[in-house]
Amino acid sequence: MNKLITKIGNLQFENPTILASGIMGEDAGSMNRIIASGAGGIVTKSIGIIPRTGYPNPTFVELEHGLLNAMGLPNPGIDAFSEELQQLTKTKTPIIGSIYGANSEEFINLAQKMESYKVDAIELNVSCPHAKRFGLEVGSDPVLLQEITNAVKQSVHIPVFVKLSPNVTSIADIASAAEKGGADAIVAINTVKAMKINIELQRPILANKIGGYSGKAIKPIGVRCVYEIAERVQIPIIGAGGITDGKDVIEYIMAGATAVQIGSAVYYRDIDVFKKICNECTTWLHEHNVKKLSELVGVAHT
Amino acid sequence: MNQPRITEICSIKKEAENIFSIAFDDPRDIKPGQFYMIWIPGVDEIPMSVSSITDTTKMITFRILGDATKALASLHTYDKIGIRGPYGNGFTIAGKSLLFVGGGTGVAMLAPAVEEALRKKIKTTVIIGTKTESEIFFDQRLHQQGAHVLITTDDGSRGIKGFASDLAKDILEKEQFDGVLTCGPEIMMKKLLTVCDHLNFQASLERYMKCAVGICGQCCIGEGMRVCVEGPVFDKQSLKKFFDFGIYTRDASGKKIKF
Ligand SMILES: Cc1cc2nc3c(=O)[nH]c(=O)nc-3n(C[C@H](O)[C@H](O)[C@H](O)COP(=O)(O)OP(=O)(O)OC[C@H]3O[C@@H](n4cnc5c(N)ncnc54)[C@H](O)[C@@H]3O)c2cc1C
Ligand SMILES: Cc1cc2nc3c(=O)[nH]c(=O)nc-3n(C[C@H](O)[C@H](O)[C@H](O)COP(=O)(O)O)c2cc1C
Ligand code: FES
Numbered sequence: 001m002n003k004l005i006t007k008i009g010n011l012q013f014e015n016p017t018i019l020a021s022g023i024m025g026e027d028a029g030s031m032n033r034i035i036a037s038g039a040g041g042i043v044t045k046s047i048g049i050i051p052r053t054g055y056p057n058p059t060f061v062e063l064e065h066g067l068l069n070a071m072g073l074p075n076p077g078i079d080a081f082s083e084e085l086q087q088l089t090k091t092k093t094p095i096i097g098s099i100y101g102a103n104s105e106e107f108i109n110l111a112q113k114m115e116s117y118k119v120d121a122i123e124l125n126v127s128c129p130h131a132k133r134f135g136l137e138v139g140s141d142p143v144l145l146q147e148i149t150n151a152v153k154q155s156v157h158i159p160v161f162v163k164l165s166p167n168v169t170s171i172a173d174i175a176s177a178a179e180k181g182g183a184d185a186i187v188a189i190n191t192v193k194a195m196k197i198n199i200e201l202q203r204p205i206l207a208n209k210i211g212g213y214s215g216k217a218i219k220p221i222g223v224r225c226v227y228e229i230a231e232r233v234q235i236p237i238i239g240a241g242g243i244t245d246g247k248d249v250i251e252y253i254m255a256g257a258t259a260v261q262i263g264s265a266v267y268y269r270d271i272d273v274f275k276k277i278c279n280e281c282t283t284w285l286h287e288h289n290v291k292k293l294s295e296l297v298g299v300a301h302t
Numbered sequence: 303m304n305q306p307r308i309t310e311i312c313s314i315k316k317e318a319e320n321i322f323s324i325a326f327d328d329p330r331d332i333k334p335g336q337f338y339m340i341w342i343p344g345v346d347e348i349p350m351s352v353s354s355i356t357d358t359t360k361m362i363t364f365r366i367l368g369d370a371t372k373a374l375a376s377l378h379t380y381d382k383i384g385i386r387g388p389y390g391n392g393f394t395i396a397g398k399s400l401l402f403v404g405g406g407t408g409v410a411m412l413a414p415a416v417e418e419a420l421r422k423k424i425k426t427t428v429i430i431g432t433k434t435e436s437e438i439f440f441d442q443r444l445h446q447q448g449a450h451v452l453i454t455t456d457d458g459s460r461g462i463k464g465f466a467s468d469l470a471k472d473i474l475e476k477e478q479f480d481g482v483l484t485c486g487p488e489i490m491m492k493k494l495l496t497v498c499d500h501l502n503f504q505a506s507l508e509r510y511m512k513c514a515v516g517i518c519g520q521c522c523i524g525e526g527m528r529v530c531v532e533g534p535v536f537d538k539q540s541l542k543k544f545f546d547f548g549i550y551t552r553d554a555s556g557k558k559i560k561f
Contacts, residue, residue, distance in 0.1 A: 032526060
């Protein structure tokens, strides 16, 4: 029996490890490689209306306990992206199309195109910490977020996930707004706003100066966010942030997540990280006499 | 830790028309074929292959193309740059006789590989192919170390008139080689691959790079092979599998650009 099988609404994932947006998700070849390496699902790079080159380099730097990036949402635009999705190998692995926009109209347009490209769900990226106009400006305003979520829900027939930022006063309030807007699941969290200054040159390393922090260092923040959200909403939560091994997955599940997304761990443990983490989860469940991972969802809430 | 180390420029030298070399302090080991990310503060961070290796200093050699390379060429001794790396794999240098084919600036990154081959007492032939005579560099350096250096120019201003890949084809028909190592325009390398079916073949590829550590996915080719991690040097078996090799590359947004 597969102890790791996970369901979010009607979508079935062979295991709970989903590739997070922005990591190896920009072209068909990369996505095919990630599917072959055992991910339970994949989220595409966040796609917008028109092509974006992103910020100039440096866009990436490794810090002591995590990774800092300000890619600036580079993507070829929704029209060019259809070709990539057409070239995906046919599998049962759910494909989630991530989109970002500046207003409801853009989000609707993007979501409808994604649906026509046959993705299994839509993820609204309203949480990029370093893209002006897009991202956090939408995701920190509950009224706007509810309106956009609702507009997208009305315009497509596939599930809509909303990915939230920890860079807000109350992530639970924002999650609640997304739920009211009709979201099918919450994804938490996107990266945490952060900065690195090179003291030798007395200047920030990233060309954009401020970036998003990911990896091990942000796991406690992600777990806290998932926990708080789980106390407020009824819809499933997909946990993300610093998940690097099987125990991290178990912790997120206990906080209230149904599935998880994995990004930076691709850097720490390479592309077969999905298989490795699944094996670690299975071993843990076996050692602790737990029949199914799903039995652990939210058990830390007493 | 994958973050820029600040280092001072030891020397800067003009090699040919629009081509410059910069040497800087770096005691780390680097293999021929590997590359650095070079941070020009306030301008950009770009990938550059190592073009000369000593224990204490390393060199990069580049053509002025745009903002970053223009800024690099205008730096002076003692100016500071950031370097990260070395990244990627390098060439495997083995056999009794090797043919190196460098198109354009490609010879810059082949040079330390040629020198390693010579140190290993491998019989070494180098073809340097450029558009015109003023763009030729490193021919003296490699000749003096004992390589057999041949030159082609598109306009016939020096050496044999024609493409480096055509000369390589002629030579491969006449002489025995154990392997061909190449760097240059992708179309040239693809042509070369078709005449090297019976040989060990290694080519160094270029793709737009951002993270250089295999996470952002910007530099992928074929089925998700990362030029920054699994490359930039690929062997014949891998190259043959890349449906996009010699067909298209991608710009900074990920949009396809046909060659
Ligand atoms: C692994 C690797 C090793 C390289 N080694 C050398 C070398 O030894 N000598 C040399 O002259 N050139 C080398 N290049 C190419 C060099 O990085 C680009 O020509 C350089 O970045 C141009 O920058 P620019 O700002 O001057 O030009 P721009 O005007 O910004 O761009 C001109 C062209 O350069 C390329 N480019 C720009 N930024 C990047 C980037 N971040 N990553 C990849 N390509 C980019 C693009 O194709 C672009 O169209 C290498 C590239 C790679 C991927
Ligand atoms: C290089 C990089 C690029 C990213 N790009 C996106 C993106 O385009 N859209 C998005 O929603 N999140 C993006 N993220 C955030 C991740 O999807 C994820 O939410 C975050 O990194 C936390 O998870 P992790 O610690 O497992 O990496 C990016 C993260 C990284 C490191
Ligand atoms: S440059 Fe980021 S994966 Fe290669």
